[in-house]
Amino acid sequence: MLLRSTLCCAALLLVAACTARTGPGPAASASTMASTAADAEYARFTREYLDAYYAEHPVRATRLGLHLYDTRLPDLSAEAFQRRAQALHGWLARLERLDRSALTGDAVFDVRVLENALRAELLALEETREWQRDPMFYNGTIASGLSSLSQREFAPLEERMRGLMARMAGIPAVVASARANLRDVPKPWAEQALRDTRGTVGFLRTDLPKALEAQGLARVDGALRQEFSAALAKATAEVEGFARWQEQELLPKANGDFRLGKALFEKKLALEEHVELSAEQLRDINERAIREYQAWVAKEAARVDAWKSPVEVMDALVHDHPKAEELIPTARKQLEECQRFVLEKGLLTLPSERLPTVRETPPYARMGFASMDTPGPFETRATEAFYNITNVEPGWTEEQKSQHLTYFNHAGLLGITVHEAMPGHFVQLLYEVRIPTEVRKVFTPASVVEGWAHYVEQMMVDEGLGGGAPAVRLGQLRRALQRHARWHAGLSMHAFGESVEDAAKRYAEIAYFEPFPALREVQRGTFNPTYLYYALGRMQILKLREDYRRYLEVRGQTFSLRDFHDRFLRLGLPVSLARQALMPGDTGPSLE
Structure with missing residues (x-):
């Protein structure tokens, strides 16, 4: 992500x-x-x-x-x-x-x-109308507005502190708008918003001061520090009040329906991802892919233990994971290994050999399991990138902690590192400077961003990452099925009326997930209905790659994986348009 x-x-x-x-x-x-x-x-x-x-x-x-x-x-x-x-x-x-x-x-x-x-x-x-129904929108504005000024040192600390104070002064207006605008809020959205807002309170109390201290707060003029401290205290109190209002007034009344309905789901997908397929077509494509990937799982699982079912083999695989304190060091080591693999295999041109910083996900941003936090395409000074990994929460039960860590099984964590960093999102960041238009740098479809990162998970294993070990392939297949489980959850809930509970049960079956993380994933689907764009994008890129290979062969030209990857990343276009840029005159579908 x-x-x-x-x-x-x-x-x-x-x-x-x-x-x-x-x-x-x-x-x-x-x-x-x-x-x-x-x-x-x-x-x-x-x-x-x-x-x-x-x-x-x-x-x-x-x-x-x-x-x-x-x-x-x-x-x-x-x-x-x-x-x-x-x-x-x-x-x-x-x-x-x-x-x-x-x-x-x-x-x-x-x-x-x-x-x-x-x-x-x-x-x-x-x-x-998320602005009327989604309290996460308002907390997200506050959290992002402040973290975007405190996380990277793109300007002198004093200048950014003044910007922070100015934005803090605007928090009451954001909270007032939320109170005035929000109605018919779905309960899962209200629950997530409350968790997020409490995370923002923790960010204001702890993470923000620590970040500024690390950047030299002690050297800032005393009067400015005092002014900032007062503004921070006022902002913290305002967000705390916002959290209390959500808990005491918004959440008890949250009974809105989160479902888009079939027509809006199809319209949203067509406009945002340039994919014009009916809900029924999308369902058929996904179910076919699930069957194919589960058959692939059965084949690989038999290589591990022919006497056990795929579910049993996968269960053993996911329980082979690092301890909580080993997550970050293990990911750092895998990141370096993936970079060496890309260079040795010549899979694409790396514009730079620098790597992102691996860290635990900040508390205010713990929406998913892992993410890549990159600088904007026009940032020239503070160009750090952060590979975030969401570790266990202290307040969870031991069983919840254990289930959460199954997502970071050793083979799974390797795939996550490929997806988020090398050659996934981080490499996309390095290519942004080569994208030809300001338009494409500013707004990129999720099916390109997440589709590329998910595509390279499979491509890397296809090209030999893991040395052919069935555990590595099974890890990649599990993540593919996870994305197809998201496809099912978002589509089935929003277009076909399936309940959260039934979607979570089906999710666990498709992706070999434990119930607790499966439910968390499906809850995300209530407010991110088209998060099928991971698998959607992967399938589109795979089809484009093979169609482009045939296009070149017919013209007597040689296909190169490196060349295809370099060209695709430089385009920055939705796949349906990238097809026409790479293959002039193409009229074929991007997905079928």
Whole structure:
């Protein structure tokens, strides 16, 4: 999971680069310069749109590495959301007047993505309406707004402290908006939001002061330190009050339905991931993949112990895990091993040999098991990346701790390291500078981000990672089935009305999971309905790779895995459009 913008609850969309430099975004490169009147008009449009986007989403701008709005939190009032929706209708009307047939170069692809981006945000504002139903949205804005200024040293500490104080001063308005806007909140969302908000309180009390102390707080002017301390105390009290309100007033009344329904599920997936398939088609594709992967599991399990069932073999595999205190050191060692493997096999070109910092997931960000927290594509100074691993919680029972650690079994942790770091999300970060347009750098579909990271899990084992050991292959297959279990959970709950309990039971069966982590995964699906994008993206990339191989062979050209990977990462396009960029004239489906 890529953590860069999850705390903001920002939509994963796309926009485009341009020529004129009027706002905080980077100037266009020569490859994006307008060559027709339509190109020039489109460039003006995207520049104006992006400038407006950054101003409307100041926390996202900070995460992207653009620091013009570091002192602001967004206006989350109902009136602000209504104004945003009206503005989006205006942007769309203007975009529809553009002569797309006269566009050239990158704009040919980006304009199609841009329309989806506008419509996807409008869908979120007017139809799914998370701003009225999701308390995590408000806590995420607070947490991300502060962590984005404290985690990386992109500016002098004094400057960032002033930005932090300015954003802290905006917390009461965010909390007031949450209290005014939220209604019909689903219970699983309210429960997760309360956990997250308590985590933010812990961040304010402990993690934030520690981070600033490590960055030289003692050397800051005493008057500024005192002012900051007062602001921090006030902000902490405000978030504590927000948590009490959630616990005492919001949670007891949380009886909303989290389900999108079939039509909205299909529309959301089509706009955000450029995949236009019906819920029934998606279900059939997933069930077929589950059968194929479970048959593969049975074959590999027989290599381990022919006398035991696949479930028994998998159960033994997942219980072979590091102790809690060994998780981080083990992941560090695996990270170095994966980098050596990529270089020795020549699987892709690594733009840099640097590696991310492996650490325990900060308390305020413990939504999943592991994540990669990367700097924004426009960050030039504080370019650290963090590979986060969520360890056990002190308050859990011994049984819960044991079940949680099964996810980090030795073979599984190796795959997680591949996914999050090498050559997964971290390598995607290294390639961002090579993506040709500002649009694609700002907003990338989840099926590209998570799809690539999930794809390389299988690709690395296919290419020999683990030396052919069945345990390593079984670990990779279990993670694949985990993603297909997510596919089932999100689709079945939101499009077909399955209960959380039944989805969790089916999840455990598909992915060989223990009940406790299976339930946590399914609870995520209540508020992340299209988290099928992991497996969806992997399947699309695998199909593209084989179709591209045949495309080259027909033309007498040689396919190279390194070349395919390098080209795909540089494009930064949804797979359906990457197909057309790599294979001009292609009309084949990205998934079937």
